[in-house]
Amino acid sequence: MKVDIQEMDEEEIIEEIQTLCEKREFAKLKNLLSEMNPADIASVLDEVSANQRLLMFRLLAKEEAAETFVELDSDNQESLIHAFSDSELKEVLDELYLDDAVDVIEEMPATVVKRILRNADSETRESINTLLKYPEDSAGSIMTPEFVDLKKDMSVEAAFKRIRRTGIDKETIYTCYVCDSSRKLIGVTTVKELLLHDYDDVISDFMETNIISLNTLDDQELATQLFDKYNFLALPVVDMEGRLVGIITVDDAIDVIQEENTEDIQKMNAMLPTEKTYLKTSVFETWKSRFPWLLLLMISATFTGSIITGFEDKLAAMTVLTAFIPMLMDTGGNSGGQASVTVIRAMSLGEVTFRDFFKVIWKEIRVGLVCGLSLAAANFIKIWLVDHLIMHNDDITLIVDLAICLTLVVEIVFAKFIGCTLPMIAKKVGFDPAVMSSPFITTVVDAVSLLVYFGIATALIPQLH
Amino acid sequence: MKVDIQEMDEEEIIEEIQTLCEKREFAKLKNLLSEMNPADIASVLDEVSANQRLLMFRLLAKEEAAETFVELDSDNQESLIHAFSDSELKEVLDELYLDDAVDVIEEMPATVVKRILRNADSETRESINTLLKYPEDSAGSIMTPEFVDLKKDMSVEAAFKRIRRTGIDKETIYTCYVCDSSRKLIGVTTVKELLLHDYDDVISDFMETNIISLNTLDDQELATQLFDKYNFLALPVVDMEGRLVGIITVDDAIDVIQEENTEDIQKMNAMLPTEKTYLKTSVFETWKSRFPWLLLLMISATFTGSIITGFEDKLAAMTVLTAFIPMLMDTGGNSGGQASVTVIRAMSLGEVTFRDFFKVIWKEIRVGLVCGLSLAAANFIKIWLVDHLIMHNDDITLIVDLAICLTLVVEIVFAKFIGCTLPMIAKKVGFDPAVMSSPFITTVVDAVSLLVYFGIATALIPQLH
Structure with a gap:
């Protein structure tokens, strides 16, 4: 059978x-x-x-x-x-x-x-x-020194002979590298090019000399960006003197892309990166990747709590204000998280660099204003209609409603601002921007939102003066 | 110059x-x-x-x-x-x-x-x-019908002739497909194999017949998983009758991988996916992708607020409880977010399927218990030391401290449970699991956490009876 x-x-x-x-x-x-x-x-x-x-x-x-x-x-x-x-x-x-x-x-x-x-x-x-x-996550650490190298005055026939003789041990034979006598990379060609040329043609006549290459110490993220942009099957890696020392193949690039994406997603969501797959990570290892951030964020959140303690008397005088704390905290956190995640992703795809700092801030402030105003409008109507008119909550006056919605606008603009700037600054000073994750931003925004909320409420509502 | x-x-x-x-x-x-x-x-x-x-x-x-x-x-x-x-x-x-x-x-x-x-x-x-x-995001929609097809009784020499003649218009020539007379895919070989064989060898003697292929209607995510797993340069796509209709090349797979990752990251953080790069998306388009989720989550958070309203009298009697609401909400949200994001990522990498449902739940419950107990211990000591002994907050009794820490344990286990189950269920019933994002989980966990908090506090603290 x-x-x-x-x-x-x-x-x-x-x-x-x-x-x-x-x-x-x-x-x-x-x-x-x-x-x-x-x-x-x-x-x-x-x-x-x-x-x-x-x-x-x-x-x-x-x-x-x-x-x-x-x-x-x-x-x-x-x-x-x-x-x-x-x-x-x-x-x-x-x-x-x-x-x-x-x-x-x-x-x-x-x-x-x-x-x-x-x-x-x-x-x-x-x-x-x-x-x-080579340092971890460098181009050198993911390259292989086994590649097909040709000489510039070889004929196509000689090139094929060399590929047949040495190709079996190479990870890819399809991209061939042309080096001079000092091992400097001077040209690139492909088996497709070779197949489409006559046996007598000489490589230097048709090889590509505008070469895109990496340095051994470049970050592996740069390698993934180049593969994404140029659709290569392999990328050459050269040392400080421009000598070809290895190549990165596209299958390894895919592994790196997926690893980096997983890492980014883990960091963006307050976890330390783990290398093993989910089901193969033990409970203890999973705990180790999750606990430190939870602890740090828990401690930070107690500062937010102490802001509330500072306003305890006023909250006791007007408990209705407490009911809107979750909504304000969640919305601020979500707004900031959206901005930070978008900017982190754009940076890791190479779409945004520090040069775009002010362009990004200006954009996020405008987005924050539009989001803030539209959400505040929706919220204003909802509070008045549902809480005041339908639920007959008489503590909710127009002034209270206004204070809440004003807080929304201010906190959302602030959240978008801080959400886009922190990751860019982190990257600039050499930290991983993904660490300026939405949970971290949330904690910062929470504290500021509460301060703004109590500040605005105290200023606007006569009972709290 | x-x-x-x-x-x-x-x-x-x-x-x-x-x-x-x-x-x-x-x-x-x-x-x-x-x-x-x-x-x-x-x-x-x-x-x-x-x-x-x-x-x-x-x-x-x-x-x-x-x-x-x-x-x-x-x-x-x-x-x-x-x-x-x-x-x-x-x-x-x-x-x-x-x-x-x-x-x-x-x-x-x-x-x-x-x-x-x-x-x-x-x-x-x-x-x-x-x-x-072909439907959007299907294998058919990203394939190209231009590939090199060979016959099984061709010699290596004949194969190279065919590649030279037809190859110039093909996106890749390196993987060649062998079809029978009814266009059924029966074998695969590569230019590397061809180069390493003699000119007289016949393709059927060395072609790979254990073929991994996609169906035109398969999800493009499956294509990216296969590229990730098998290190191919191209994958064949067949129709319902097993006839070869196209191929997906690795460079297109990389584009799809990055697109899907960006989409997942956007959805995980409460945004509708946008196709343009960040700097090219207008303020209005950015607003459109962010506003709907913010609105939905804001409205959901008002339910959390109404839970607080229900306990207003008790909070007024014991305002110290209010100060720990932000910490409890943030920690619950972060714990749930960690679990949901991990499971969503594992599913999109193909590491976890619905078959692992109970395995995943069992793991997350244990992780939740360990995280909950360790955080509760840290928090218990912190509250007693800092808030009670150093800050001399006399409202914080041992019972209050205990109520807060007990809530932490319960909410974290619940958050991990709900964070891992919702994405798996979403996928099972045909939704995108990434929509069961951490902001959504946060909102659910917030409400439950507050109910647990007030429940435990009412039960334990004599003043609230």
Whole structure:
């Protein structure tokens, strides 16, 4: 019976595989695994026992094994490495792309790293050590030093020969880089260009010389912005002297884009970033990512509370004012959050830079005014109609209504202003703008809103004088 | 003097270009533009006057012109189309990839669409009309019907001949699709594979037959998940009968990923999604995207206010309770927001599905308990130390402190519970889970928190009996 894996969902596949494993039908199992994509094999291997994992891993073809290995959870990579013989480890290492090897190593404890490096050949070891030295989140840390390099006076035929000879070990062969004798990057071409030219044509005649490249120390976010803008399959990374030292491939760029987006979303919502997927993060780890911000914001919010304490007497004299505190706090927080999130996102997409500082502020103030006035109008009518006329709440006079709505306008304009400026200033002074998240903005806006509210109320309402 | 555009920033380039334009130094201008990447030319063209834009556009080489055109703002595309002669329009259309043409058309008013379709040849017109019919955000709507198709009994040599002959008009040639006589997709191979095989080898001997493909009606989010997981350069899209009708390329996938992320972030923070970049969205458009949610949340928050009104007498009897309302509201909102945002993100990355419903709830309840207990402990000590002992606030008794901290635990567990369940339920019933955003969760949690607060306080504190 042929197993059609196209029609099965992951749980069925895992079950089928475990059955084959227990029945020791290894030929069938090997066959089934060979039909699967490495990313899918890895999902299965992450779910089975350590013994089964090792057994199945040994059934994989060499190249498939390496591709599966990089997709595994780092805990499972580690347990496999412990179970490997030195020669097995060497075999896997030889098949890994260097940037993947570095990704694996970065998650391993020191003893495992030592064993890995001991089993790599000296050239690989040196490359890995170089890559490990680049700062986290730099272009250098996500690049691979394995690329196709050509010479400018090569013919198309010679270029194809070189690609055929060296291409099997490269992560991408489709973008080829032309370097001069001092390894300086002088041109770029693609396999598509090569295919569309005659065998006798010389590369320097048609290579692209207006090259967009990154420096090893550039932030990886810049890399994602360039991929987004220019639709490349790979980007060259050069060192301070303009020498080509590596490339970033589009599949790695997608991983970085999704990671950075997840990180931004976590920070924007008052969480410390976690690297693992949600279901694989333990309760304690989740707590660790959420507790610090909650604590900080809780403490900040007690200042807001002390503002209320300062006006306790007046609130006691006119308790109706208390009923509007939640509405004012929520609306201020939401308004500020909208502005900060929009600006943070625009900055991380590269649409807004510090140069646009005043343009952004001017825009947010106008948006704040329009939002404030329209919400205040809606609120004014609602309070008068519902609370005063229908619910017969006589404490709500026109003056009270006015004080509330005036507060709304002021707090919304302020919220939009502070919501857009704090992230830009944070970025300017070298902090991550996403930390100026909406919860943080909310806390600031809350305090100011209450001050404005009590100030306006005291000024307008005769009973509070 | 050679202008080195590598060393100039965008504003300098725009200035240089405008000077050349005014001096009517078109040869120099043409030269400068030919060195630039289409995406950069488009940024410049978006900034200059309509006349200058047309003038510069006419200086571009045919292919470069088309690539620049797709990168322009849709308003500027429209104004260019109005200025084009029919033959100019035809020329640009002929150079556009079909999926790009569709993207352009989708933003145009009906009269412009008619003119575009009139100037396209009948085959193109038919393809465009087919693509326009796919639902928004479906795989069909972002695919291009232009791909390299091979036959299974072709030799590698024949395959390369075909790629050379037909490849120039394809968006990607690197992934090649093998179809049978009824256009059913039966295999996939890559130019890399082809290059590494002998000229006489036959494609069916080495093509990949375990194909991962999308259906035309699949959501585009599924496409982005597959690109993220499998590191493809292109994904095939098949119709209900399994016939290959188009491909999605990785550069389009990146655009979709960034669009979807921006949309998610906007929705998570109580905004309607906007398509334009931040600085290009007018004040009114920004207001339109922000006002509806602010209004809705403001109205919901008035219910929270009415809960306070219901306890007005008790609050007047014990005003110290009011001071902790902001802290309780903020902490509840933040806790719920953390849970909802985490689950929404995990769902859009495909890490969590409805199958994990109870697993997620169980996890969030435990996280809620740990967060709640640790925050309550911190808060208990802080209130006793700071407010009672240092600030000598005698209204704060041990019982009051206990009531506040108990409320914290209950509201945080509730917030985590509601924060993770609402997005999953929303997705299950066909809504966008991102709409169950943290501001919305905050409003729900606020109301419940206050009820819990007043309930616990009334039960515990003798003065309120």
